[in-house]
Amino acid sequence: MISASNEYALECVINPQKGHLKVSGTIIIPATEESAFFILNRGLRWTKTVRRTASGYQSITAYKTDIVAVPKFYHGDLWTFDIQNSQQDEFVLEIEYSGQIHPPAKDSHMPAMGYIKRDFVELACYSAWYPVPFNMETNMSFELACEGPDDWTWEANGKLQNVEKNNGTAVWSWKQTKPVNDIVVLGLPKRDAHLDEESLFWGPRDLVGSHKVLDTSAREMKKLLEDWLGPRDTSDSVRFVITPRKMGGAYARTGLIVVGGGYSTDTILRKPVLQSMCHEICHDWFCKASVRTYDNWLDEALAEYCSIMITDDYLNEGFLESHVEKTMQLLEKQGNIPAIRSLTRDQEEAYAAYYFRGFLLLHEISEKIGRIEFRKMIGEFAQICAKNRDITTDMFLEFIEENSKTKIIDTAKNWLDFEGVGIPLSI
Structure with missing residues (x-):
């Protein structure tokens, strides 16, 4: 995995009436010994792929490939550019593509998480409206200029820089300087908006x-x-x-x-x-575990655990105890669930494993260590998450065991490797 992040500079034109998207821009990725793979929505077609070098420009070809399966939560095809084995520190790609956002295939049983409609636009990595980096560092900083009807309002996961109106259209510009894992754009007509x-x-x-x-x-x-x-x-x-x-x-x-x-x-x-x-x-704290490995259970389980504890604090109505009991019942209703360690986020059983069994695992560790002490350590680990680019299961378990002076790694591994109904027997 490459430590540096990618840089995206994109200009997009969105036509809600026609459901059409046109994008041009530049992607800068750190040098790699491998070919670069990206995911792009099936309804979008490349119209320009050029590599910019110190000596000029070089046309390169985007090849569609099925060398590896695309996770089901992405609604797109896998593309590669033959850009490896270079002496440069980075690769600069100039791209253009256009078309319509296609929904997921019917047999995928996945919801349509991206669309361009006459009354609303929702675009994120799930719809692969931009070339989503696949085999490399997935974090990116970005600059985004979005042109649409001047009577629409827009939101994105960057800091708004300015809005320029011209002849019935408006260009909204955002900038995100910190590495993030997605570029999100949402919009709707102002007349329909809650502002x-x-x-x-x-x-x-x-x-x-x-x-x-x-x-x-x-x-x-x-x-x-x-x-x-x-x-x-x-x-x-x-x-x-x-x-x-x-x-x-x-x-x-x-x-x-x-x-x-x-x-x-x-x-x-x-x-x-x-x-x-x-x-x-x-x-906003727990978002650093890879979605392509089982480690993503940690982001979801920590978010679930902390939200349940805060809800319990806020309501002071025994919410924690009732939620533990309810979660146990929901997990058992799911029947035989594979081991957390064997699942990635795009698999159907991951929800029950990550949210239900993952939360119950953290609750088990909390009861073993003591709730007050465990909460203190979760607060400290949250700042580790905030300050680091990548978080793994091993980092978390080693941190908790070292700081609590309590042997919890074997217990956690027993849970992470457990396949079956409900939760494992205590060891």
């Missing part, structure tokens, strides 16, 4: 308006998290973007939390809703 600078929520007015009742709780729980886990891994404010899609749940990107369909405001569901919101905020 309230005092609110944490953004999106269609008919979906977002009712979320005002959640604003205060979200802010207070965020403050509790910061008091426990320390500074977040971003200076950006937390924003919940509500999208009209019904499937696919939520994902968090550098303070930007994208939620399909929004949250229920029914008072009966207040506890799980607050915990779910808190879980996504937790990913």
